[in-house]
Amino acid sequence: MVTLTPEEIEEIQHEISLVPIKKAACIEALKVVQQHRGWVSDESMKAVADLMDMSPAELDSVATFYNLIFRQPVGRHVILVCDSISCWVMGYENLRQYLSDKLGIQYGQTTTDGRFTMLPNVCLGCCDHAPALMIDNDLYQDLQPEQLDEILNKYA
Numbered sequence: 001m002v003t004l005t006p007e008e009i010e011e012i013q014h015e016i017s018l019v020p021i022k023k024a025a026c027i028e029a030l031k032v033v034q035q036h037r038g039w040v041s042d043e044s045m046k047a048v049a050d051l052m053d054m055s056p057a058e059l060d061s062v063a064t065f066y067n068l069i070f071r072q073p074v075g076r077h078v079i080l081v082c083d084s085i086s087c088w089v090m091g092y093e094n095l096r097q098y099l100s101d102k103l104g105i106q107y108g109q110t111t112t113d114g115r116f117t118m119l120p121n122v123c124l125g126c127c128d129h130a131p132a133l134m135i136d137n138d139l140y141q142d143l144q145p146e147q148l149d150e151i152l153n154k155y156a
Contacts, residue, residue, distance in 0.1 A: 002043035004051065008032055012051060026052050026062050030069050039070040067121070075110040075117040077155045080134040083120045086127035091144075095131055098145035102152070115155065 004012070015028035029052055033044050040048075040063060042056075049059040063069040070078075081096050096107075099118055103111050110117040124132045129141030140151055 002041065002047055004033070004044075004047045005036065008036055009051065012048070016052075022053055026054065026059055027066055027069070030059070030063055030066075034070060039073050067119075073110070075114050077116050077135055079116055079118045080121040080124065081107075081118060082122075082124040082126075082130070082132045082134075084123040084127060084130070087124075087131040090130035092131040094145050095133060095143055095148065098148055102148065116152075 011032045012025070012029045015025040015032065016022050019025050026048075029048050030040055030045075033040050033048055037044060045060055045063065046056045049056040052059065060071075063071060079099065081092065081099065083092055083096075100106055103116055103118065105111055105116070105118055107118055107120050121134070124134055124139060126132050126139065126141050131143050132139065132141045133143065134140070135151070135155060138154075140147075
């Protein structure tokens with residue numbers, strides 16, 4: 001049985017204190033667990049649901065709707081490749097193919113060294129600077145495939 005650490009509980013309680021209804025903090029609670037553990041396991045989901053006075057199924061429905069809650073293990077760095085219409089028109093497929101060839105993975109997969117997981121993302125909100133991708137919290141815009149080696153090298 002997975003239990004939440006005192007630090008996780010304290011951070012979740014803080015998030016709960018910021019909203020008028022406890023359940024309104026459920027995404028933030030999941031983010032706390034993910035920040036500490038890298039992803040949210042079924043056991044962690046149950047522990048958070050108990051703390052939030054929610055059923056695990058109710059909380060899971062939120063987690064699976066919100067695409068930045070990872071329900072399976074991911075690499076140390078998550079690459080979100082924007083596949084919006086703007087990025088598609090501006091050459092996103094060249095970026096995706098370059099990353100796939102360079103890293104040896106497809107969407108939803110993790111490199112054998114556990115360094116990167118690559119995921120599609122509907123929109124990163126920078127259509128005027130397409131194509132774009134995000135690694136962890138770092139946004140890269142107006143990209144060309146030849147820039148990717150230098151970018152990837154920043155994430156050891």
